[in-house]
Amino acid sequence: MTMGSAINPVANIHIKHCNIGAYKGLQNIELRDLNVINVLTGNNNSGKTSILELLETLEDPENIYRWYAGVRFWNARYRSSQVFDGIRLLFPIDSQEYKILYSFMEASGDEHSIELHADIEERKFSSEQIYQINKKYGIFPDESDSGYIIDGKCMNLTSSIDGKQNDTVTIYDFQGDLLRRIVEKKIVFFKTLYLSTVAHVSHRFSLSDILRDAEMHQSLVDLLKIFDANIKNITIINERPVEYGFVLDNCNEAIPISSFGDGMKKTIILAAYLLQAKDGILLVDEFETAIHTSAMDEVFAWMAEAALRLNVQIFMTSHSEEAINKLLRIGYKEYINVYTLYKHEGINYVRRLAGEEAIHATDTLRLDLR
Known part of the structure; x- marks a missing residue:
């Protein structure tokens, strides 16, 4: 299962510091001295997932569709109002000003600032x-109601990077969708991939790069043996749509991955996202979801080893004290930081512990890292 021969002992930390001035319920949050693996923990509604959402915009912050990824409600009955209201709710909830602001420092020492500003006006349409x-x-409403006038709202969105303002994009409260091609996509800072808590349920992932990499392929097969010792290979069993399956020692035909448990699916999709995030940033919400405690040691060790090999910086959230403690003890503590988010009298705070400090805090001080 090991990939140790390919690990560069000096990992490249893409983001060294990150300061969140304002986003949703977060204000003046500072994440200092970031590591290869950064665990975000804390009570519900402390802002853990919000941080992942914001970091996801690093890939293309002038593209409004990137920001729209932070919209969490997807009820089809209210689709026509989701675009406008969803983006409006990205802005600080306790401020009269529609402004999102964050900044970060690269490992090289270069600093950058990102802003998203909105002006909302009422008009007749x-x-x-x-x-x-x-x-x-691509939405064609009923034309039979022609001639009417309604009161509506429009939101003028303007992003700026390092003080340079980009083109303004306007969205409307009656708009039924968001155009992906608002701006030409380009990677501005880092490639980012976001893995949600339910991504393993959808079965929408690609293993093509893993299957082409003999070492990674075998490493994943070895890892999956902790779920089923009879697994000897992963293969493509259907081209369109692509479907993958396991070849077992005791079966003549490959069995679809969809037939196996959530723990195995989560491990596979985590591996697929890690490989796709090569030389970039992976964002994982509730990284322990669906993985049984008996498999955590090996899965987490594989994840850390793969991140080092692939030059991936990981940010991940967790509610589980057991999962965090297991992660800290897999042999990679020097590459792990734990950030506990909490609020006191309405003010956001962050407690940072490096791996060794976190272990000492739990073992000696009996501190709950969450």
Whole structure:
């Protein structure tokens, strides 16, 4: 299972510091001296997932669709209002100003600042204007109601990077979707991949790069043996849509991955995302989800080893004291930091512990890291 021969002992930490001035319920949050693996923990609603959402925009912060990834409600009944209201709720909830602000320092020492600003205005719209705006997004409302006038709102969104302002994008409260091609996609800072708590349920992932890499392929097979000792290979069993399966020692045909448990699916998708995040940043929400405690030691060790090999910096959230403690004891403590988020009298605070400090705090001081 080891990939140790390929590890560079000096890991490249892409982001050294990050300061969040304002985003959703977060204000003046400072993450200092970031490591290869950064665990974000704390009570519910302390802002852990919000930090992942914000870091995801690093790949392309001038593209409004990147920011829209932070919108969490996807009820189809209210689809027409999700774009406008969803983006509006990204802005600080206790401020009269619609402004998101964060900054970060690269390992090289270069510093950057990102802002997203919104102006909201009320206007009257004719049925023809509404039709033409929605048509742009591939939505064709009923034209039989032509001639009416409604009161509506529009939001003018402007992002800026290091003080340089980008083109303004306007969205409307009757807009039914968001155009992905608002700006030409380009990687501005780092490649970022976000792995949600339910991604392993969708089965939408690619293993093609893993299957082409003989060492990674065998390493993943060895890891999956902790779930089923009979696994001897992973292969493609259907091209369109792509479906993967396991070849077992005692079976003549490959069995679809979808037939196995969530723990195995979570491990596979974690591996797929790690490989895709090569030389970039992986964001994992509740990294222990679906992984049984008996498998955590080996899965977490594999994850850390792969991150070092692939030059991936990881940010991940957790509610589990057991999972955090197991992660700290897999043999990579020098590459792990734990950040505990909490609020006191409405003010955000962060407690940072390096791996060795976190182990001492739990073993000697009996401190709950959460």
